[in-house]
Amino acid sequence: MGAGKGTNRVMGRIWLLAALLYGYGHPDFDGHRPAAIDLPLQNFHRGVDASARDGRRALLALADKAQSMRSLLAGLRQLNDVF
Numbered sequence: 001m002g003a004g005k006g007t008n009r010v011m012g013r014i015w016l017l018a019a020l021l022y023g024y025g026h027p028d029f030d031g032h033r034p035a036a037i038d039l040p041l042q043n044f045h046r047g048v049d050a051s052a053r054d055g056r057r058a059l060l061a062l063a064d065k066a067q068s069m070r071s072l073l074a075g076l077r078q079l080n081d082v083f
Contacts, residue, residue, distance in 0.1 A: 022048050 024033065025045030033041055 021041060021044055023029075025041035025043075027042075027045075029041075030038075
């Protein structure tokens with residue numbers, strides 16, 4: 001149990017760091033970031049946004065496919081009952 005607790009702390013810190021980096025990469029912070037890390041933070045923010053957008057599209061596509069498969073299965077069951 002002790003090892004899991006330490007792992008949770010590390011993961012929590014990683015999530016916190018990622019959230020801070022993401023937030024600091026937002027366009028509202030233009031001019032407040034050090035020039036050396038300005039572009040990498042902007043790119044990180046854009047990358048996370050693109051991943052979220054693409055992930056949402058993929059999930060919606062999978063949900064549509066699942067609904068189609070359920071409809072096909074229901075139709076096949078009806079055919080099976082007829083024959």
